[in-house]
Amino acid sequence: MIYQLIILGAIAWIVQTALGYLQIKDFNTHYSELRKLGKVIVGKNKGKISSGTVVAFAIDDSGRIIKGEYMEGISVLARMKLLEGLEDLALNKINDDDLNEYSKGIKKAVKNAIKNYKLK
DSSP states (O other): OHHHHHHHHHHHHHHHHHHHHHHHHHHHHHHHHHHHHSEEEEEEEOOSSSOEEEEEEEEOTTSBEEEEEEEEESSTTOOOEEOOSOTTSBGGGOOGGGGTTSOHHHHHHHHHHHHHHHHO
């Protein structure tokens, strides 16, 4: 019985590691595509109990958003998706009204991206 639990735990760990690798690979692929469009600013919102969120924006030299993508979820199955509605806005001029239609996690991640942009 103990050996079966150990084997089951090892299999679960291997599956989680493989899915985590695929998630990181997906993020890196999307990051590289955004990088071809311009500078990339990343923001994150770590979820302790709720889902975590990562946003990535390709911006031009004046700080305007060319394209945005996000990843949101509580598992390694989350993948990058297009974040529509913020294109052509200046990243440092985004306010709460611009973020009304998005989830709480995306709002926090965008605010973190703005903070990261201002630090540069």
